[in-house]
Amino acid sequence: MRLLKFILINLFFFGLLKAPGLFLGKPIPASIVSMYMFFIVITVLLVMTITDKGAKGLFAPIAALVEDPSKALIRNIVFVIVPVVAAFVVYMQSNDAFAPPVELRSAHPAPPAMVKAYGKTFDLATLENPYRRLAKEGPVAFSALVREGGEVYFKNCVFCHGPKLDGRGHYANALDPLPMPFSGNDTIAQLQESYVFWRVVKGGPGLPREGGPSISSMPSWEASLTEEEVWKVILFIYDYTGNTPRSWK
Amino acid sequence: MNNFLKVAAFSLAVIGLYTFYSVWVIPPINPEAPPKEAVVEEPATVDELVELGESVYNGKGACSLCHTAAAGRAPLLERAAVIAGQRIKEPGYKGNATHAEGYLYESLVNPSAYVVPGFGASGSADKVSPMPDVRGSSIGLNETEIRAIIAYLQSISGVEVTIAPAPTEETKAKE
Amino acid sequence: MIFRFLIFFLLLASFSHPALADDIDRGKVIYDKRCSWCHGAEGAGDGPAAEFLNPPPRDFTLGLYKWKSTPFDEYTPSDEDFARMIAGESAHKKVSGWDGMSRTSMPGWGDLLSKDEVREVAAYIKSLAGLEKAEKPSISTSGKVSASKESIERGRKIFKDACSECHGNEGRGDAAKKLRDDWGARTWPRDLTKGWSFRAGNRPEDIYTRVTAGINGTQMPSFADPASKKTMTEEERWDVANYAASLDEPQRKPKPESVLKAVRADNSLPSAPEDAAWDKAEVSNYYLFPQIIAGEKAYTPSLDSISVKALYNDREIAFLLEWDDPTNSMPWDDKSKEIAGGELFPDGVAIQIPADIKGNERPYFGMGGAKPVIIWRWQSENEPGAGQSVKTLFSKGPERITVKEEPGITASGRYDNGRWRVIIKAQLKPATGPVIEEGSFLPIAFAAWDGSNQDHKGKHTMTGWQWATLQKQASKPSYIWPLIIGILVLAVEILWLMSARRGKQAR
């Protein structure tokens, strides 16, 4: 019966991991579920085999299956089913050919040390938003700059990143992956302004390999926005979403 | 022996699992390849030649490592193309260039032809230049890149760029 | 007694809050932060984004609202309508297809604004045109006629008389009429086969409401208006609503992650779109978005989705591209010119694939870059008798395109009742471009041009990279591995059994 308990406990956790996908529409990725389950099964196994008694109780039914002559019939059935199931699983895996290749795109890949744009070279380690200091020094001028940044945003970015800055603009659902949201505290809130500057100026084509440059629809804005406009629009996206840029200081 | 086999099998299984995890479970990401020399298209205009020269000067040629005020190990080149015309007339000049452009070419492939006082290799009394031949293995510039550098030097010195984008018969004869 | 008190308090509560000055002031603060970017500081629909949006943002100063549930003779939308328009789906989950103003730049604000805030904003924008509370109640849908075959059949007839003039014979919005709304913007009649693109839902109830109320400021009239030449009875309106709802082709709704599966054809590949061979292939639908990145930008697209099927044999692959286009753009034709209302270009469609296929890597989706792409581009007739054309382009970016000679590529298209159906055939081993292999994944992208909407060259609509694959007929390796694993597991079992037996004997 310990074997049954073992299976039930694992099934319980499996159900727990599947629940968000089934009921809330926010699935836990299959890759994560399998990783989690692997360690859950092992942990449960460890806990149940601390004592000899426990280990024996757990494995007794399996051992009996092999050793007890009276269970020969069940054994034969099980011994046929298991290889068939294993083969079937492998078959399903290898024939899963119509799932397009899994794509991995690190959302915040490592930036280059230097960025060349606007005929200058920017050192990303020391680059700062030239207008940021105005937040304290001249709040009136600052909010005017934010407003100007907003105009830049609503003339260039709103189509994809959306009027709510949530990455759900008018044309967003034609894009894959969906445009990056700025709301929430896990995108621009995690980044320095210099990083955002690099992303805006160089766009998808400027991403390093692990950033999946081909999986981004973000254009390079270097040709269509001035340096000042880029800085202003960065001010705006932080201001509108109530985020503050990350700083290393 | 039975125990030994069990232990070995267990250890191999553990190593196998880690390998499986790292190779097949986590996503395969290939790190960026080392920066390769881009296949440069033959420059068609003088401007493209100068542009190529600038990128070689700062990049592949590594000229800017030494020829800066900060490093102080080699003369500054802001007026190199202007000074070149005077250099060939100086007594210390051992090369055989007859005009400024030729002098610049010579400085790149045979730096010891003229050593700017104070910039010689240590112990050589300014007779030997510490600079390598740019065609050598350590830098390895080709003729187009050398001409691009000369064009770039001419452009920053403010003199007329006399190098033609593609090697003309004249320049070929000189070489 | 208690009930009376309750009602009294409820009444008191309801009288105490509508359109209070406080509400308007608070609404203005929210409006300035959230809405003014598109709708303008003064509500005149002239914010910084206004000129780039399609459809343009509403001008509140006129007080004219397109999507309301109140009758044609009631100027003001109901409070409910305002809440819906502003808050979107999150506040009205029951209304299908409603996420903000569906397929426009207006999002649903229900997640950012509370119900009170939505009410305050509504109060403010009403105040911009001096609107009071609507006097007439919303259109009742209680007289619903069920969508029976008969009703739909009746609806079809009514539709032909009253609606096809604009919406086209098949309801694809393709009748040749040039429409403008009261604000001067070009409008296209709704394509009724794309239920998912309806602004305010595509249930018969939603359509009934639309037919009954009309769309203010546009040529879509109220068919309940006795002054109209085309007045319909309530039943007729239900019939036509049922019919319109039945036109929906939900299977054509784009699913962004769908893989284009090319199916192996036994014989030669079909040259006509009606060919039954196409039935074997599954259709994949993709959203089209306008090119707004570089060069001349397409801010007012008229195409929004494309459906693709593919077949292949040993040598060739054939694509069937279908998309709804309200106009057949014939640059020499006067009628076409009149509808276009501007310079007129031929229609077109294109398929883009990478010039080299290397694993998952793809070039930049907009005409490539450092990594080049191959584009097969079809164009409709430019002059009568000139014939349709197809070209192979090799592109390293929008400004670095060369035309390649590629005899293996053929294409032909046909326009019928608002729908283009184009077949493009290409070699699997082309002279220029990648070798397309069975079983591997091919990155693919599409583009479409509506010449009547002044689409030409870089001004067009397109998709991002999608995946296509040549579906293998039967593959041997898929049986080998399961077999090996099965046998291995069996072997382990038998070994185990044997060792257990031996252990027992030893004991």
Added chain:
Amino acid sequence: MALSNKRLSIIKVVFSLSFFAFLLAVYFFASGQPVVSAPVLGALDYPATHGVNRRLAVWMAAQMHLWFAAFVLAVPILVLILEFIGVIKKDKRYDRVACEFLRVSITAFSLTAITGALLLLSLIVFYPQLMKYLASIFGPTALFYALFFLFESATLYAYYYGWGRMSEGSLKWVHLLIGLGLNTAGTGLMFVANAWVTFMMTPAGVDVSGVFNGNLWEAVNNHLWSPMNLHRFIANIAYGGSIVGAYAAYRYLSAANEKERAHYDWMGYTSSLIAIGALLPLPFAGYWLTAEIYSYSQQMGITLMGGVFAWLFIVQAVLIGALFLAANYYLWCGFGRGSYGERYLGYVKYIAFVIAICFLVWFTPHTLILTPTEARALGGQYHPYLGPLGLMPAKNTAVNIMLLFTFLSFLLYRRSHRTPTVAWAAYGKAAQAGLFTAAVINITFLGVYYGYFTNTLYKVASSVPQVATTLFVIVACLVIEAFMHRGAERTEFRWGRMPGRSQYALLLIAVSFTWLMGLMGFVRSAIRQHWHVYGVMRDASAEAFTPSIAYAAKVVSIGTIIFMSIIVFIFWLSSAGREASDE
């Protein structure tokens, strides 16, 4: 056994002396080099390898050398500790084990020298320009290296062969002193070698083009030198402990009688305790190392933590999680050694639950692998529930709680054979429980608060107070425990009453540790990317690419198997040698 013990020793001495001579030769070769700038290399500056992958060859040689070196440095440290404990506790068992190990260490010592020579040779053959450049700067340190080596060889032999003769009275203390000298020399050796390695990562004392400014100390004491020294020192102790534990586990499994079983059980316990004890401070040394990398070059830091190698830390999390799970399992099984163990068995499932949860949080990646359908359902790369778990504060919190609960397992284990009898025992336990609960709450609060509710600026700020909390609670509980168990009622520890399963936990620890060392060695080297000396001297060879994690994992696995096989061989050799001399 064909080789007698004596002849083996002679071979070893000859090996060591020739290695010493080799080092001296390198020194003289190097000291003659003029000071030059780092050359800009072309593909032709690398000699042809005739099909040998130079990168792989040097990698393997270096990795083998590092494993052996770690083993050779670690075992004498362990031996010295054991001998010292034995002297203090007047327990001969420790002495016996210590001596047994030193024997193993002596064979490994010559193998370290051989792999070292192999590494040096392969570097000179395959990367002559790099070695020339390094030698021009570090030439003088080769002399130190040679001297340390000579001293270490001498003390090692004196230590080993003097074991029997110097076992009594004051001579024992002299013997201990020799052991201390041996370890000092060994550690010194490692420090010198670390200077070369760390210079390649964070060069100091040279200008942008690599011209050496003449200050050798500056080059040696570069950014990473001190943290690397500390990190490797601690890791060596843990590593040595784990290898010895695995050895004991194997002997336990194949023990012939109760006495032997008890002996190896005790040995496995003692050494794995040392290993786990050393493992606890290791993350903090790692923090320091990473912080220094960031402070030297943010670019390098981001490459390490956020870029291509982000997944490597997920693999690392899996490995360390496995280590902790195994260590806990070993402790839980150990409840059976004491007669009171039964009463704590019920708690195990809760501890296991917490540790598993922490573990899962720790290896939740920041970038999720999503199928396109999943990506659409989620609307991007971010996951509403898993997203926050991928961030640093969540992982810090998880690690600290995992440490605390591992400590709890240890505490319960200690109580499985004794019951406190002091009057205030109940209050003591309550105080411990209170401390523990407060610590968990505090750590969670810090993680959640700093991680998600403050300015991003302070995100990493939570780690220091969290660590402080953990350490404080561990120390405080141990102090209370010590006082509480004065004069406690004890039952005897029944060594040898462990299930065979538990021994596999020790094996897993050793294997995981070896593998982990290989992996971390890879990443340390890989973040230099295509540089020989970061930012100064570029690698222009055909093999200059940065290997992917998958590639590295395969190399590390093969390396681990080879190394483990050699180790097994050494153990066999030393036991065979002993049997021969016993006869």
